[in-house]
Structures are given as structure tokens and as C-alpha cells.
Amino acid sequence: MLMTITKSRGSMIQIxxxxxxLRFLPVVAAFFFSAGCAHQKASPLFPIKDTGSTHxxxxxxxxxxxxxxxxxxxxxxxxxxxxxxxxxxxxxxLGSWDKKEIVVVSLKEKRNxxxxxxxxxxxxxxxxxxxxxxxxxxx
Amino acid sequence: MHxxxxxxxxxxxxxxxxxxxxxxxxxxxxxxxxxxxLATAGNxxxxxxxxxxxxxxxxxxxKYTLNKAEDGIIRTEALLSDHEFFNDPRCLxxxxxxxxxxxxxxxxxxxxxxxxxRARKAPLxxxxxxxxxx
Numbered sequence: 001m002l003m004t005i006t007k008s009r010g011s012m013i014q015i016x017x018x019x020x021x022l023r024f025l026p027v028v029a030a031f032f033f034s035a036g037c038a039h040q041k042a043s044p045l046f047p048i049k050d051t052g053s054t055h056x057x058x059x060x061x062x063x064x065x066x067x068x069x070x071x072x073x074x075x076x077x078x079x080x081x082x083x084x085x086x087x088x089x090x091x092x093x094l095g096s097w098d099k100k101e102i103v104v105v106s107l108k109e110k111r112n113x114x115x116x117x118x119x120x121x122x123x124x125x126x127x128x129x130x131x132x133x134x135x136x137x138x139x
Numbered sequence: 140m141h142x143x144x145x146x147x148x149x150x151x152x153x154x155x156x157x158x159x160x161x162x163x164x165x166x167x168x169x170x171x172x173x174x175x176x177l178a179t180a181g182n183x184x185x186x187x188x189x190x191x192x193x194x195x196x197x198x199x200x201x202k203y204t205l206n207k208a209e210d211g212i213i214r215t216e217a218l219l220s221d222h223e224f225f226n227d228p229r230c231l232x233x234x235x236x237x238x239x240x241x242x243x244x245x246x247x248x249x250x251x252x253x254x255x256x257r258a259r260k261a262p263l264x265x266x267x268x269x270x271x272x273x
Contacts, residue, residue: 069224069242070268076246080266083230083241092268097244 072105142185142194142231146209153192155182161192161203163210172210179203179212183229186238188273193218193233195240197251198225198258200271221258224267227251233273242267 082095090107142155152164160179163172182194182201192203198221204214226243243266248259
């Protein structure tokens with residue numbers, strides 16, 4: 001009987017301790033978990049890993065390897081349909097279909113393994129007089 | 140006719156159109172090969188690289204493995220479909236084992252097909268290149 005009472009008191013104390021200190025444990029764990037997720041989201045916009053792996057198949061995450069996203073930093077000023085790349089000089093030549101211009105973007109600059117090309121943007125040609133169809137070289 | 144490219148030896152032209160798909164044109168005989176597969180239709184850009192053709196259109200980047208004679212397609216793979224930066228990609232450049240794809244020709248979400256399928260929900264704020272290791 002005494003043993004039972006002692007055991008019972010012990011259990012009561014354990015429950016009391018749990019209620020006082022440990023009941024918040026799941027909440028605390030959830031807080032740290034969500035903080036970790038938030039930190040991941042706050043990392044660079046395109047944390048693309050250049051792992052050199054094989055093809056990323058359709059439906060897979062684009063971050064799964066073998067893919068690099070290059071933001072051209074030309075904003076919404078130009079919409080492009082033409083593309084030529086000179087790997088020796090690391091320049092991309094882009095033909096703008098709305099502005100009728102060719103824009104050169106340098107791909108040399110790297111930041112966080114993301115290629116960001118905005119160091120030099122040159123407007124090579126501008127369609128100066130559309131009606132005549134004459135091209136004027138700038139610079 | 141949309142995309143067009145040359146074979147490595149310059150003897151053959153590869154072309155693609157929305158309705159006819161990929162065709163093989165022999166520059167010596169000035170004739171198309173008998174290959175015809177309408178499932179290869181829908182590409183805009185088309186590039187040849189090391190025995191394969193790569194086509195892009197309708198938000199899908201595909202790889203077409205050619206036969207030995209390079210006058211027909213023996214295998215088709217979708218490499219990227221509805222990539223998060225795709226918004227009607229149409230241009231390709233392939234060099235030194237890497238494929239470069241101009242991901243978006245528009246910023247606002249582009250609709251595809253009669254059903255008005257939109258791959259994107261939000262507009263893009265810039266233009267993007269996708270660099271893919273082949």
C-alpha cells in the first residue's frame with residue numbers, strides 16, 4: 001500500500017514537472033524548425049548547385065543539379081527572342097523583339113555561384129528610323 | 140518553319156515547324172529524308188549537338204537522339220518541363236557540353252494551347268538564361 005502510494009506520488013510529481021516545464025517542448029521545437037525553414041528561404045534567390053550531374057528530368061526540382069540560372073539583370077526593359085553566346089569573351093548577345101535592339105550582357109561576374117550579367121550592357125544597334133529601316137551604330 | 144540547324148559535317152539541315160515536326164534535309168540530294176513524326180512538332184528553337192537534336196517550345200526542352208545515319212529520331216526525352224523560369228522559351232545555344240536556353244520571351248505568364256494553360260502564375264521581373272550540363 002505504501003509502495004503504491006509512493007509510486008503514485010512519484011507519478012504525480014513527474015506529471016507536474018512535465019506540465020510545468022516540458023509541455024512547451026513541442027512548441028519550442030516547432031519554433032526552431034520553422035526558424036530553420038525561414039533561414040533557408042532567406043538564402044540567395046537562386047541557390048543553384050552546379051554539381052555537374054546529369055540531366056534534370058522533367059518534373060524534378062530545378063535545383064537538383066546540373067542547372068544554373070543566369071539572371072540577365074536587364075529588367076523589364078527588353079524582351080528577347082534571339083540568343084548568341086561567345087564563350088571566349090563570356091558575352092551573351094540578345095536580340096530584343098520589342099525594342100529592336102541587340103543587347104550584350106557580360107557573363108563574367110559571379111556571385112554566390114550564380115552568374116549575374118549586368119557589368120556591361122551595350123546597346124549595339126538601335127533602330128533609329130523604323131520607316132526607313134536604317135540601323136544606326138551607337139558607340 | 141521555325142528552328143533550323145546544320146549537321147556537324149554540314150551535309151544535312153535539320154528543321155522544325157509547328158505542324159510538320161522535325162525534318163531532315165540532305166543538302167547534296169536536296170531532298171528530305173522519309174522520317175516524319177508529328178510528335179516532334181511544337182518546337183521553336185532547334186540545335187544539333189553530338190548526335191542529338193535539342194528542341195525547345197511550349198515550355199518544354201527536349202532531347203532527340205538521332206540514328207547512326209542522322210536522318211531519323213530514335214529516342215525523345217523531356218529534359219526540362221515548365222521550369223520555374225520558363226515563360227515560352229524559344230532560343231538555344233549549345234557549346235562545350237553546356238546548353239544555354241533563353242528562358243522567357245515575355246514577363247507576363249504566357250498561355251499555351253486552346254485550353255489556355257498557364258505554366259506560370261506570377262510575372263517575371265527579368266530575363267533569364269538556363270545553363271544545363273549535357
